[in-house]
Amino acid sequence: MKETKSEKKKLSFQKMRRYIPLYIMMLPGLIYLIVNNYMPMAGLALAFKKVNYAVGLINSPWSGFQNFNFLFRTSDAFLFFRNTILYNLAFIFLGNLLGVFVAIGLDCIRNKFFKKFSQVIILIPFLLSTVIISYIVFAFLSEKNGFMNMSILPLFGIEPISWYNKAQYWPVILTVVYLWMSFGYSSILYYSTLIGIDKSYYEAAAVDGAGVWSQIRYITLPALRPTIIILILIAVGRICYSDFGLFYQVPMNSGLLYSTTQTIDTYVYRGLTQLNDIGRSTAAGFLQSVLGFICVFTANTVVSKIDKESSLF
Amino acid sequence: MVYSNKIFRFVMGFIMLLLVLACILPFFLLIASSFTSEIALAQNGYSFIPKEFSLAAYKYIWNVKGNILRAYGMSFFITGVGTTISVVMTMLFAYPLSRQDLPGRKALSFIVFFTMLFNGGFVPTYLIYSKIFHITDTVWALIAPYLLMNAFFVIMVRTYINSNVPNEVIEASMIDGSSEIHTLIKVVVPMSKPIIGTIALMTAIAYWNNWTNGVYFIQTKRELYGIQNYLNSILSNIAFLQTHSDPSIKITDLPSVSIRMALAVIALLPILMAYPFFQKSFTKGITIGAVKG
Numbered sequence: 001m002k003e004t005k006s007e008k009k010k011l012s013f014q015k016m017r018r019y020i021p022l023y024i025m026m027l028p029g030l031i032y033l034i035v036n037n038y039m040p041m042a043g044l045a046l047a048f049k050k051v052n053y054a055v056g057l058i059n060s061p062w063s064g065f066q067n068f069n070f071l072f073r074t075s076d077a078f079l080f081f082r083n084t085i086l087y088n089l090a091f092i093f094l095g096n097l098l099g100v101f102v103a104i105g106l107d108c109i110r111n112k113f114f115k116k117f118s119q120v121i122i123l124i125p126f127l128l129s130t131v132i133i134s135y136i137v138f139a140f141l142s143e144k145n146g147f148m149n150m151s152i153l154p155l156f157g158i159e160p161i162s163w164y165n166k167a168q169y170w171p172v173i174l175t176v177v178y179l180w181m182s183f184g185y186s187s188i189l190y191y192s193t194l195i196g197i198d199k200s201y202y203e204a205a206a207v208d209g210a211g212v213w214s215q216i217r218y219i220t221l222p223a224l225r226p227t228i229i230i231l232i233l234i235a236v237g238r239i240c241y242s243d244f245g246l247f248y249q250v251p252m253n254s255g256l257l258y259s260t261t262q263t264i265d266t267y268v269y270r271g272l273t274q275l276n277d278i279g280r281s282t283a284a285g286f287l288q289s290v291l292g293f294i295c296v297f298t299a300n301t302v303v304s305k306i307d308k309e310s311s312l313f
Numbered sequence: 314m315v316y317s318n319k320i321f322r323f324v325m326g327f328i329m330l331l332l333v334l335a336c337i338l339p340f341f342l343l344i345a346s347s348f349t350s351e352i353a354l355a356q357n358g359y360s361f362i363p364k365e366f367s368l369a370a371y372k373y374i375w376n377v378k379g380n381i382l383r384a385y386g387m388s389f390f391i392t393g394v395g396t397t398i399s400v401v402m403t404m405l406f407a408y409p410l411s412r413q414d415l416p417g418r419k420a421l422s423f424i425v426f427f428t429m430l431f432n433g434g435f436v437p438t439y440l441i442y443s444k445i446f447h448i449t450d451t452v453w454a455l456i457a458p459y460l461l462m463n464a465f466f467v468i469m470v471r472t473y474i475n476s477n478v479p480n481e482v483i484e485a486s487m488i489d490g491s492s493e494i495h496t497l498i499k500v501v502v503p504m505s506k507p508i509i510g511t512i513a514l515m516t517a518i519a520y521w522n523n524w525t526n527g528v529y530f531i532q533t534k535r536e537l538y539g540i541q542n543y544l545n546s547i548l549s550n551i552a553f554l555q556t557h558s559d560p561s562i563k564i565t566d567l568p569s570v571s572i573r574m575a576l577a578v579i580a581l582l583p584i585l586m587a588y589p590f591f592q593k594s595f596t597k598g599i600t601i602g603a604v605k606g
Contacts, residue, residue, distance in 0.1 A: 016416065019415060019416060021492060021493040021494065022408075022409035022412065022415055022493055023409070025405040025406070025408065025409055025493065025494065025497070026405065026406050026409050026410075026421065028402050028405060028406075029402050029403070029405060029406030029462055029467070030406070030421075030424070032402065032457075032461055032462050033424060033425065033428060033462070033464075035441070035446070035457075036438070036457070036458065036459065036461065036462075037428040037432060037433070037464075038428075039433075039437070039441050039445075040432065040433025040434065040437035040438040040441055041431060041432065041433045041437075042433070042437075043433050043436070043437025043438070043440060043441055044433050044434070044437055046436065046437060046440070051440075053444070056444075057440060057444060057445070102329070102332065104325065105325045105326070105328055105329040105332075106329065107315050107316070108315070108316055108321070108322045108325040108326055108329075109325075109326055109329060110322070114326075114329075117333070118329055118332075118333050119596070120588075120589075120592050121333045121336050121337060122332065122333065122336055123592070123595065123596065123599075124336055124337070124340075124585070124588065125336055127518065127584060127588065127595070128522070128581070128584070129521075129522035129523070129524060129541050130522075130524070131524050131541045131542075131544050131545045131548070131580075132541075132544070132577060132580060132581060134545075134548055135343065135544065135548065135573070135574070135577040136339045136340075136342070136343060136577075138548065139339070139342050139343060139346060139359045139574065140339075140342075140359075142358075142359070142570075144355075144358075145354055145355060145357075145358035145359060145570060146358060146359060147342060147358060147359045147360065149358065150357060150358025150359070150360070151357075151358060151359075151360060180335065180336075183332075184336070185599060188596060188599055188600065189599070189600060192600045199315060202315045202316065202317075206317045211318065212316050212318040212321045215315075215316060244525060245524075245525070249524075249545070249548075252548065252549070252551075253549065265435065268434070268435050268436060269435060272435070272436055272439060273439075273529075278436070281436050282436050282437075285433075285434040285435060285436040285437070286434075288434055289431065289432060289433060289434045292431075292432075293430060293431045296429075296430050296431075297430060300430075
């Protein structure tokens with residue numbers, strides 16, 4: 001008995017030894033995940049500390065919920081939470097609406113060249129960095145020589161507007177820019193689902209006298225439904241996050257626009273690097289991470305109920 | 314035939330034409346402005362047809378090309394090095410994960426997967442990289458944070474290997490006496506070329522377009538700026554001048570409008586020129602990562 005046991009042990013050790021090269025291969029990736037992902041997770045504890053660079057991050061004294069008290073004493077907190085969530089809701093609604101619309105549009109085109117050409121072109125804005133997009137937006141909105149002020153507004157007899165100083169226009173501007181840079185992406189996703197529909201459904205429906213609207217309502221939309229639901233749920237999972245470039249770079253970091261352009265991400269960045277207000281930044285960042293986790297988790301649980309394949313877990 | 318109603322198809326086709334134009338016309342605005350003389354730009358603003366054709370902006374850039382070429386070079390270097398390390402690290406991690414017999418496989422998969430659910434956010438990430446690892450103002454600042462290994466790509470590659478490289482092939486190679494690394498290079502990699510191409514492309518685009526790492530972590534060493542950060546610094550100076558009147562910066566020190574537009578065109582060129590060649594893989598990358606990315 002004893003012999004077989006030690007033999008077994010030896011065997012399993014030898015068996016384990018076979019895997020050592022595999023573990024070594026995984027080492028660089030594992031170290032990276034620890035540095036880039038797991039250490040910052042532990043770093044969330046900073047939200048409960050009074051960070052003092054002089055004594056270091058680890059030795060900084062604990063301060064309980066003080067940072068959160070500071071954060072909610074200002075009106076900023078309400079503002080940037082509201083902005084983040086409202087922008088995301090608008091983006092989710094309009095983005096998916098436009099995506100479905102364009103996917104149907106692509107399906108309508110019969111000319112093969114134009115069909116292919118459109119698919120290639122609408123993805124170009126999605127390919128660009130936010131820096132380039134800011135340049136393009138600036139070409140349109142620059143106060144002195146922007147295309148809007150010099151060429152479009154005069155057509156309607158409207159006086160030039162100093163766009164970068166007027167917060168009220170930015171919800172519209174940012175939504176348009178967002179739709180412009182991202183509609184190609186969602187359209188292509190929806191279109192790739194549409195390609196899979198058996199075309200004979202449409203013919204059969206037409207023979208039965210169905211018009212375009214009935215075809216869309218009873219064939220196209222039901223076919224797209226799973227994709228629509230999943231894309232919306234995934235976006236809802238990210239409702240506490242915003243595209244830093246879109247909200248920081250495109251409004252050119254203009255302080256006069258904060259009331260409509262400040263989101264959690266820009267607030268956290270400005271607090272940490274420009275205002276040196278680490279306390280509030282860590283508190284806002286902590287809330288974002290925790291709420292973000294709850295949202296992603298909930299959204300994924302719902303997705304996995306609908307379609308196991310599309311969920312993360 | 315989909316949608317037999319001709320009027321509907323015509324209207325939709327027309328709207329598609331408008332959308333396609335909306336996607337490309339802004340670029341024509343940039344290009345046309347870069348070829349317009351500074352005086353015409355000051356009088357008429359940006360326009361689609363140059364009122365006064367001029368190559369002055371490009372001539373100016375050619376004369377001071379040092380900074381721009383260096384920024385360009387940095388962008389290519391960071392993209393090349395970053396993408397290479399990233400793909401190698403992803404393959405080295407994904408292949409063992411794909412091995413059903415690896416002890417601890419589930420726990421390791423969970424370690425990757427959990428990073429997609431929860432993250433520490435900007436503040437701890439920034440403080441850890443800058444105060445503990447001191448990568449501020451080094452080239453690593455542009456390579457390491459956020460971009461080096463994408464958890465989603467790891468899972469994608471693992472799944473691809475599982476369903477496209479049969480276990481028997483790997484076992485046969487092991488029986489022949491190949492080491493694991495040899496099996497990975499000679500057997501798994503050649504059979505996973507399509508997915509490697511896709512993640513390499515998506516990673517390269519992410520590196521080329523990244524400017525946030527430069528903004529976060531490059532504080533004094535401007536010579537490390539890639540083309541995106543170079544453009545960004547010009548734009549921020551202009552933005553600063555619009556809201557503050559700082560007598561120490563003269564407006565004449567900043568590149569004029571046409572030069573700025575010419576710079577944007579130059580930064581755009583590589584990606585627009587390469588796009589027709591990688592467009593197919595890009596579309597594929599989008600639809601694969603579809604719903605999950």
